[in-house]
Structure formats: C-alpha cells, structure tokens
Amino acid sequence: MKIRPYGDTLNDGLVQVSFTLPIALSAKATQAAKELAKNMGLINPSVVHSEEIGKNFSFYIIYGALNAFVDLEKIKVKELEKSSKSKKEIEEIIKNNFKKDIVVIGASTGTDAHTVGIDAIMNMKGFDGHYGLERYQGIKAINLGSQVSNEDFIKIARKEKADVLLVSQTVTQKDVHLKNLVDLVELLESEELRDKVILIAGGARINHELAKELGYDAGFGPGNFAEDVASFIIDELLNRKED
Amino acid sequence: MNKLNLNNEMITSCRNYAKSIAKDVQAYINKHSTVSVERTVLRLLGIDGVDKFDVPIVNRLVEDVKENGDISLGISIYIASALKATNKSLNDYLEAYFDSRDSLTSYNLISKSEVKKILKPYYEKNLKKITKNREIRSKLINKFGERKTELYVIVATGNIDEDVLQAQAAARAGADIVAVIRSTGQSLLDYVPYGKTTEGFGGTYATQENFKIMRQALDEVGGELNRYIKLVNYASGLCMPEIAAMGALERLDVLLNDSMYGIIFRDINMKRTFIDQYFSRMLNSYSGIIINTGEDNYLTTSDAVLEAHTVTASQFINEAFAFEAHLPEKLMGLGHAFEINPNIENSFLMEIAQAQLSRELFPNAPLKYMPPTKHINGNIFRAYQQNALFNIVTNLTEQKIHLLGMMTEAIHTPFISDRYLAIKNAEMVQQSMKSLADEIVFKEEGFIQKRANKVLKNAHSLLKEIKTEGMFKTLEKGVFAETKRAENAGKGLDGVFEKSTNYINVVSAELEAYFNEN
Numbered sequence A: 001m002k003i004r005p006y007g008d009t010l011n012d013g014l015v016q017v018s019f020t021l022p023i024a025l026s027a028k029a030t031q032a033a034k035e036l037a038k039n040m041g042l043i044n045p046s047v048v049h050s051e052e053i054g055k056n057f058s059f060y061i062i063y064g065a066l067n068a069f070v071d072l073e074k075i076k077v078k079e080l081e082k083s084s085k086s087k088k089e090i091e092e093i094i095k096n097n098f099k100k101d102i103v104v105i106g107a108s109t110g111t112d113a114h115t116v117g118i119d120a121i122m123n124m125k126g127f128d129g130h131y132g133l134e135r136y137q138g139i140k141a142i143n144l145g146s147q148v149s150n151e152d153f154i155k156i157a158r159k160e161k162a163d164v165l166l167v168s169q170t171v172t173q174k175d176v177h178l179k180n181l182v183d184l185v186e187l188l189e190s191e192e193l194r195d196k197v198i199l200i201a202g203g204a205r206i207n208h209e210l211a212k213e214l215g216y217d218a219g220f221g222p223g224n225f226a227e228d229v230a231s232f233i234i235d236e237l238l239n240r241k242e243d
Numbered sequence B: 001m002n003k004l005n006l007n008n009e010m011i012t013s014c015r016n017y018a019k020s021i022a023k024d025v026q027a028y029i030n031k032h033s034t035v036s037v038e039r040t041v042l043r044l045l046g047i048d049g050v051d052k053f054d055v056p057i058v059n060r061l062v063e064d065v066k067e068n069g070d071i072s073l074g075i076s077i078y079i080a081s082a083l084k085a086t087n088k089s090l091n092d093y094l095e096a097y098f099d100s101r102d103s104l105t106s107y108n109l110i111s112k113s114e115v116k117k118i119l120k121p122y123y124e125k126n127l128k129k130i131t132k133n134r135e136i137r138s139k140l141i142n143k144f145g146e147r148k149t150e151l152y153v154i155v156a157t158g159n160i161d162e163d164v165l166q167a168q169a170a171a172r173a174g175a176d177i178v179a180v181i182r183s184t185g186q187s188l189l190d191y192v193p194y195g196k197t198t199e200g201f202g203g204t205y206a207t208q209e210n211f212k213i214m215r216q217a218l219d220e221v222g223g224e225l226n227r228y229i230k231l232v233n234y235a236s237g238l239c240m241p242e243i244a245a246m247g248a249l250e251r252l253d254v255l256l257n258d259s260m261y262g263i264i265f266r267d268i269n270m271k272r273t274f275i276d277q278y279f280s281r282m283l284n285s286y287s288g289i290i291i292n293t294g295e296d297n298y299l300t301t302s303d304a305v306l307e308a309h310t311v312t313a314s315q316f317i318n319e320a321f322a323f324e325a326h327l328p329e330k331l332m333g334l335g336h337a338f339e340i341n342p343n344i345e346n347s348f349l350m351e352i353a354q355a356q357l358s359r360e361l362f363p364n365a366p367l368k369y370m371p372p373t374k375h376i377n378g379n380i381f382r383a384y385q386q387n388a389l390f391n392i393v394t395n396l397t398e399q400k401i402h403l404l405g406m407m408t409e410a411i412h413t414p415f416i417s418d419r420y421l422a423i424k425n426a427e428m429v430q431q432s433m434k435s436l437a438d439e440i441v442f443k444e445e446g447f448i449q450k451r452a453n454k455v456l457k458n459a460h461s462l463l464k465e466i467k468t469e470g471m472f473k474t475l476e477k478g479v480f481a482e483t484k485r486a487e488n489a490g491k492g493l494d495g496v497f498e499k500s501t502n503y504i505n506v507v508s509a510e511l512e513a514y515f516n517e518n
C-alpha cells in the first residue's frame, strides 16, 4: 500500500514545517523559506506565519502538500519481537529453567547522570505501576547508578559474574552516547567478555535497530518496562542454552 | 501576603528545626577545609592560568602542599612564606616556581600576622574588583529597572561563540536572565578548565574566560535595549567556591549554588559539598550574587504529589545554610517546580498551592520557579500547553525568577526558535494576566489552602525527623530525591581535610570581618 500524509482528505499529503533562517525577516527571506519548502518536496507551500526572532534571525511556519509517498510493503524494520510475559510468568520460567539467579547489572554510564530510566527498569518500585527487576524472584539485579565508567562497569560485571548488562544513555547531544556505547562493546571484546553476556542498551533516544547496529543484543526506548526487558532476557538465555 | 491561611507557629518551628540542622553541620564545616577552598584563596590572590599540561596553576600549588607539606595549615601560609623567603612578588615567584623545582613547602613558615600582611595587597586588589562589580551591577539595575518577574532562559550549544549569538537573540526577544548550561561532566572535574572553549556536550564549559565573553555580550545587548541582562552559571560540583570567585570577578549575577545538589545528583561526597558550599556562599554574599537552589530536581526522581514536602523542607534547610554563610534573603533564590503529572485531576490546583506556599514561606526571597520537565514528552504541542499552564501559576503566585519551559524539553537543548516561542508564551501570560494575583483569593478551607497546609505540615514533620537524625544520616536514608548517599562515599572526599589549630585562610578571615561590620 502506498501512503502519504493525511491533512483532511486521503492523499492530500498536507504537512506543516517550521524552521529558523539565520537572516533578518524580509520579502526575500520569506521567499527563501518558501523555496526551501519546495526543495523539501512540498507543492504549493504557503508561508502562513513569519516573524523576526532576533537580529538576523527569522522564523517560519509553512504548510504544503507532499508529493512523495512510501510503499508500506517495501518497509522493513528491525523490531524487537516483543514476547512480553507477565512478571509471574517470567518468574515461573526462571524457576523451571535456571539453577542460579540471573545476575543483571545496570548503570547509566560515562558522564551521564540520568538515573530515572535505568531505575524505572531495575528498582523495586519500577515505573508507571510496573515493578522493577529487583522485585523479580530469580533475578539478582544490581543497579550501579549513574556516571559509571565503562571500565568500572566491566570490573563489577566480572566480579559479580553478570549474565546481563543493562546500559542507559540519556544525553545524546553531539552523539556522545554513540561513542560511549561503542567503547563499551570494544572494551568487552578486548576482555573477551562480549559473548559471555547479554548486552542491552536503553534510553529516550535508543531503539532496537540502533542498538543492534552498535553491537548490542537489544535496545529499548520509552514505553518499555521491566517485564519487556526480562522477557527478552529469558528468551535469549533459553536460546543460548539450546545452542 | 496571606492567602493560604498558614499556621505561623508551624512556620517558625520549621525555621528553628532547619536552623538547628544547619548549625550541626556548620560545626563540622568550621573545623574543615577542602582543596577547592584553598584553590579559591589562590584565585583571589590573583593566580590564574595553566601549566604546560593544561593543569591549572592553583591545582599545582595545592597539590604540592598536599604532597610535600601540611595542607591542614591552609595554603595561605605557604604562599606567604615563599614570598617572604624569596623576597619576590607573586608573579615573579610563580615564574621562578615553574622554572625551578623547588616545592612551595621549602621555606620557613612565618607567623599568622605576617601571612596576612604579605598577602593583603593581593587579595585586597581582587576583593576590591568584586566590590566594584557589585557597584556596577546595582548602578545598572537602578538605571534600567527590573521586571517584577524575570524571564530566564538557557543557552547550551557547547560553543561560547554560538552561545553569545543565542543569548543576545534571547535578550532581544525579551529574556532578562541568561544561563549558560555547563558541559556534561564538568561538575565532576576537580579543577576549572581554562580559557575560551568551543566544544562541550549538553552545555558549554564554565571557564573564567567564557564568563567574561558572555558578560561582555550581555552588557552590549543590554546597553542597546536599555536593560540589564543577568548572567547565570553553575557553582554546584567539585569546584563550588572557585566558580563563585570567578563569577564574582566577572560579574555574574546568579549562581546555581545548592547545599545538597552535588551530593544527590552528582554523587559528590557530602562533607566536601557542605564545606565547599559554605565558602562559596560567603563569596556570593560578598559579591551580591543571587544563589539558586535545586529543590526542583527532587521532583524529577520523586513523585511531585507525594514528595512535595521534601521540597519545602529542603528550602528551609537551604535558607538556614545560606544564613550561616551571611547571605541576605534578597539573594536567596530558593528553588521549586511545576512537576506534577498534568493528567492528574486538579494537578493545576496543587501546583498553585505549592507555588503560593513557597511564596508565602519566603516572602523576601527571589524564588526560582522551574517549568515542567519530567512530564514533557516529544509532543511539542502538548508541551507548549503545559508551559502556558506553568506560566499562569508563575504569574498568579508572583514568582521572581521564572525559568521558561521549552516545548522541545524532551528532545534536545533548546533551538533558537524554541527559546523565542517560550518567551512569547510567558509574555502573553504576563501581559494578559498582569493584575490577576491582586484579584485572586483562595477559598477558605478550600482545596488549595488544604493542600498547602498539608505540605507544610509534612515538611514540618520531616524537618523534625532530620533534626533528630542529623543531616548526614538523612542523606544516607535517601530522604531527598529518593537518592541514598553514604557519608564517606562519593567523589571528592580525598580533598577534605581537618584544619590545624594554626590554620589560616586570609580570604575567609577578611570576609568574616566584613560580614561582622555590615
């Protein structure tokens, strides 16, 4: 099926865009904004609002029709097959399949000081009514908090004989998170630990596809809770057991 | 102002508990110093710059004494003794110091009174500069006037040149206060980076040179607009007093300076933080810099409905610590925030109750009111609405420092247009609801009064508990922001030391004398 944006009629392709240009507002500047909209592929763009927002800066809101469409059949995404089980089901599976507690270590790494995300997954209290991993029978959850260096993270993982590593990254400006996430993979590889753990990343700007690309086993963005992560972990552990 | 029908005895009792909590900690503070306090003394003697490995000279000198001498005497005596023995000016001595390899500790130590005499010309020069800055600031504010509620925005590009462009654009759009957010991780550096910087993450490095560049830019645009644009930076971290000194020298107007933020949100050791905040706040007081405290942050990790009282209790504690550091109320920008989940029924009423409560508890403080952040998501249109609600409460409860919420809060540090739209949002509310606060009273025993009184009551119980347990134990229990911190863990503890009975700090002695006189 081919689709394009919907304004108020099927296939009208209507969209809105807004942006700032680094020039003062003038007839020429407004025309420039309009030309840009055309270059974006908008048909009949109309600058519905323009405003000077500081010396040599002007702001535009534009509506126009998009000529482009996408063919849904051709779109492939690496989506994590969510097998989400309930906390109870997960605990049951662990009890029946694993002799020891599954050791899960998590941290917000590098210089990142955001803990709410990793806490949401790991701490007793959990998030939005979903209990965290600490409350799961059969899981030993160790949350190291924030600003943990990759080196320390690995040291502790080794000491605790971790089965799973959870990494949270929130600050993404200038792609700091990418470097930090890749560094961890490289360090794990050089210490010959990468294959011994399930490595999972998460955060507001993380998704499964990105995480896979960076060499992680999975990635979780907003809207995911402990049971989603735990489900993935046990599925993966069971898979690896069979291999 | 009394719209909430608050119990005055309970308020007094809260203050008394807070005072006694702060006094307990102050007794500890008075016996200790830190490496960053000592580095601050050096900075105020006029020492700046870095060595060839980019290590700040003040760090080199303090490390030298820590390794080879007795730092418990303080840095003052070592530097004075060196000047005396070598018979050199400070500059000449430092040059020789880096050429030779003689430790700062290789000279006979002189008497306290001599230390003061030798160093006086150096620190006096810088303290005078600070006094001058204070005078310039008052003069400009008197000349241009000040808005009742000041609009505060942040710039955070990582590049000071870009920050300048955006800060000036913000001022032209109507911002009164501009904060330069620091780069991720700077608060954990046990030194202050040097010179102009153009690369940072999630913010721009706080350096003295960057302060100077931004000050100049804001003075320039302020002159053009006939307004005084205030400049903000962040002291909280491992270098609190050094940043306070640099801010004073470069005429910053506001510094984030919370007695506990570093402990809770950056895992900096609590002893280190308490000692540092004290000296740092003394400097703020001397330089007329408004402090901003960080209670608002508690509600990013704790529930804003259930834990509202922790904000109030912490405001009392921050106030008490500020009094210990001789800070007048008019410089206490105590923090609070609009962070209740907007989907909760009557959350707006609870926000009014909390904001009005802060206003009435601290009537003379230039309160810092923070916008919604936690319950902002990627829906920028929804965020714009949330910010309008927040702006209404700000106006209705007559806050002083109004941090503007950004519609893209959940996405990135603000674009120039995000900031502009935020200013216009706030201005429309300010203009259209100008006299609303005068008109509104709250229903006797109504929802708002009840909520405010409940929060106060819970804050009172909490303060009582903290007084019994002590501050250190309280932080270990994770009372604030549900974050537990151990007394002897966290960063920077190795920079804390007990003062010897012969300890001398020429700057704090001078400041104490000044505060006793005024």
Ligand code: B12
Pocket (backbone or CB within 6 Å): A106, A111, A112, A113, A114, A115, A116, A117, A118, A120, A121, A127, A166, A167, A168, A169, A170, A171, A172, A173, A200, A201, A202, A203, A204, A205, A219, A220, A221, A222, A223, A224, A225, A229, B181, B182, B183, B184, B185, B201, B202, B203, B265, B297, B300, B301, B373, B374, B375, B376, B377, B408, B409, B410, B411, B412, B413, B414
């Ligand atoms: C709360 C907060 C803070 C608090 C953090 C307190 C704490 N202890 O965590 C404080 C005030 C300390 C803070 C500081 C800073 N912050 Co901040 N902060 C936020 C805020 C408001 C909310 C983040 C949050 O808690 N979300 C709620 C959680 C539950 O969501 P989440 O993290 O996405 O987690 C979910 C999923 O992603 C997933 N998940 C997350 N992690 C993981 C990990 C694994 C393994 C898995 C499986 C899943 C998973 O599960 C969670 C539940 O579904 C956001 C803005 C916003 N509204 O998003 C800014 C924001 C994240 N902060 C930002 C910045 C820049 C900073 C600072 C760097 C500013 C500065 N220069 O000082 C500093 C941090 C300094 C540092 N060293 O990191 C920016 C980041 C911009 C960017 N994209 O790079 C934001 C977006 C604000 C902005 N617009 O500027 N911040």
